[in-house]
Structure formats: structure tokens, C-alpha cells
Amino acid sequence: MAIDTLNETYGAAGSDLPAASPAPSVAPPAPRRLADTGLETQLLLGLIGKLLILRGNQRLIDLAQHLRLPAGIVEELLDFMRAERLVELLRRGAAAGDADYGLTERGRGRAADALRKCRYAGPAPVTLGDYAAQVRRQSVADMRVTRAEIADAYRDTVVRGELRDLIGTAMNSGRPMFFYGPSGSGKTYLAESLVRLIRGTVYVPYALAVDGEIIQVFDPLIHRPLPAEAATAGLDNRARIDERWVACARPVAISGGELTLDRLNLQYDRVAGLYQAPAHVKANNGLYIIDDLGRQQVSPEQLMNRWIVPMDRRRDYLALHTGSSFEIPFDVKLVFSTNLTPEAIADEAFLRRLGYKIYVGPLGEGEYEQIFRQVCAEFGIAFSAATFQFLLTLHRRMNRMTFACYPRDLIAQVRDYATYREWPIDLTPQLIEWAWHGYFAQQ
Secondary structure, three states, rough: OOOOOOHHHHOOOOOOOOOOOHHHHHHEEEEOOOHHHHHHHHHHHHHHHHHHHHHHEEEEHHHHHHHHOHHHHHHHHHHHHHHOOEEEEEEEEOHHHEEEEEEOOOHHHHHHHHHHOOOOOOOOOOEEHHHHHHHHHHHHHOOOOHHHHHHHHHOOEEEEEEEHHHHHHHHHOOOEEEEEOOOOOOHHHHHHHHHHHOOOEEOOOOOOOEEOOOEOOOOOOOOEOOHHHHOOOOOOOOOEEOOOOEEOOEEEEEOOOOOOOOOHOOEEEOOOOOOOOHHHHHOEEEEEOOOOOOOOOOOOHEEEEEEEEHHHHHHHEEOOOOEEEEEEEEEEEEEEOOOOOHHHHHOOHHHHHOOOOOOOOOOOOOHHHHHHHHHHHHOOOOOOOOHHHHHHHHHHHHHOOOOHHHHHHHHHHHHHHHHHOOOOOOOOHHHHHHHHHHOOOOO
């Protein structure tokens, strides 16, 4: 699935996003024994074999670092593999971690078989049970937003006070949000701006193990890892974090017109023999925005019906290619954005489950002027009150509502035309009228 992130809006490094406060109390503790991982021994032996066949001979410490497991557990696995004549100790080091290991002929055959079945050779996965427990511990439903935080998040944004209050209330409800209104009114911007209100540290596993199958969860396009010092701040040194989990800011995933019902299920790669988790699973403990509802290849009603059980019960059901299915947490703040009216999307029974239906319409003239001034300042263009009044006259004459997207689009056309003509970039009524006719395709 083509999943968009907010990198283009907020910068690739997320520099303008709010700093996620560390939450060491929910950090999963590192396993001390093999049994603590909850994983089948054969799965871990297969991972070690695949690493050795792909990377060649390895030191014990390097294997442990790659698997994100304590060295003592990896040493226990290697001892078993030596007893089974799958690996051999090639060189002893000054410390146990420096010992070199390589595959025997028998071990190479076993590793090749494991590689043909599944090419995953990354960090050791976590169990479904551990994942479900961790998602509950760091639930986004437990996060609260205050009016002061809303005011701070939107301090440089023109949003009506009653709309801010409605957004803040909806964020605290734990229920889905439904932004609707005409095209260009700012629905997508408001939906994406919710990232400013998502705070806290969550732990995301590299992968899950379910019925012997591997499901990749961590996605660098959606998950933003935190610096090590932020993730471990305040953590007792004696309580190491399980490194099979990545400390991240709460995730934000966006799906648009490419979304299909199939994309809401596990994506199985038959060549690699592993699965990719769907977007709403990757967004667990965070925000999942479905933009442009109604532009997908399936009907809005079909897509909305897909969410009935997850929204009601906060859990979803996914199926493996083997035919078996399993339950997985559904802990996301679900947000829809559409040009359609609620009545055109679903029936009354479903609309009740949506929770908050937020209409985003045209701006008042004062709000419209605020945005116009902000865009002028951003582009380094002097604001002209006379030109702005002329623009309002055009809106009235042409019966065009004042939507939030227009100032930026019109001023950008003025800038582009002035640059082409090698003119000073002045906001004159003539240039605004030129941009108007080009933008709205009016003679």
C-alpha cells in the first residue's frame, strides 16, 4: 500500500513535530531467559542459520546485536546448535561475545531450507500476546488533550474557536472523527494537523510471530524512532528495554485514494514468505487518517462497514494465507476526511458509531484576511489592503466562497507570473485578477 507520511508537511526529520515525552514505565523489559521471549526455539534457530548463511561467519555479540536479543540467550541457542552439529565454534575470543561461529554442512542445508520458506532475517519477532499487552499499556485512548494544548497547537493557524473546541473534545473521546465539507475548505489540513496533538513514546516491534509466520510491523515511513537518550530517560539501569521493540513517537499513517479492502488485510509476499502489516496495525497507539473518502476504487459504504467491528470492540481480525485467523488490537484514533456528506457515506446506524462529525466550510472575511496576510508574509510579499478588498469583490461577483486554500494558490500564481515577467512581486488588483481567471478557468 502506498502510505503517505507527514514528512513533506513537517520535514523529513519531523523537526516541527512536538517532542514526544518519554514513558519508561511502559517499556517492555528485556528477556532474561529463552523462555521469556515466548518464541518457538526452532524459529530462533532458523533466524540464526539464515544470518550465518547470508552474512558468513559471525561473532556471538554481532549475532546478538542483529537479533536484538541478550547475548546469554543467543549463546544458549548456539550451544544447542553445536550439540546438533549445525554450527561450529571457529575461534574463541578473550570474552564469550568475541567467539566466532560458522555453519556446518548440515547446518547450511537447514539454513537454506529455512531461507526458502521465509527470507526474513531481521531482529527476532515478538509474540502476538506480548504485542497485544504492550498496545494496551500505551493506548492512545489514555492520552488527553486540554484546551490550552489546543490553543498552543493552533497558535499560528487560523481555526475558529468553536472548531478548535470541537476537535479537542473529539480527541479526548476515543471515538472516530469525520471531517466533511466542500473541496478546498481545509479538511485534509485539519486532519493532518492532529499530529500536533499526538504525544508520548510508544514501543513498536520490528515483527510479530503468529503461528510460525512472520509479520513485519515497524515501518520507517510511518514510525519515527526517538533518540536513545529520550527513549530511556528516567529508566532504571537495572531494567533493560527489550531491543526487539523500537521506541517511537506515536505513529501517524495516511491512506488516500489508493486504499482498497484488500489493503486493510495482511499483505503476503509469496517470494519472501512473509507478511506486511496493514496500515491501521502500523498506526496502533497513534493516528490513522483516511483522506478523500469516496475516491477509492471501492464504495465508501464498503470501506466504512469494514470498520464496524474494530470501532465497536477495539480489536480487529486478520487472516494468514494458510486460512487461520487471529485477533489483534485496534487502538488508533481513526479520522475520515471527505467531500461527501455523512448521509451519502453510510446509514444512520453506522453514523452513530462515527462519534464526531465535523463540518469544515468557508471562512469569514476576517479569517480569510488572516490567512491571506500569513501567506504574504511566508512568500515575502507586501500585503495590500486595496488588493485584498478587490479579491473579496471578485468572490462576491463570481459567487465564490472564501475557502482556506485560495489565498496560497492565488498568491503563488501571482509570484510565478511576476517571476516569469521579471517584475517586482507586487500584489496589484490586475495580477490578482489574472491569477483568478487562470485558477478558476474563467474567461
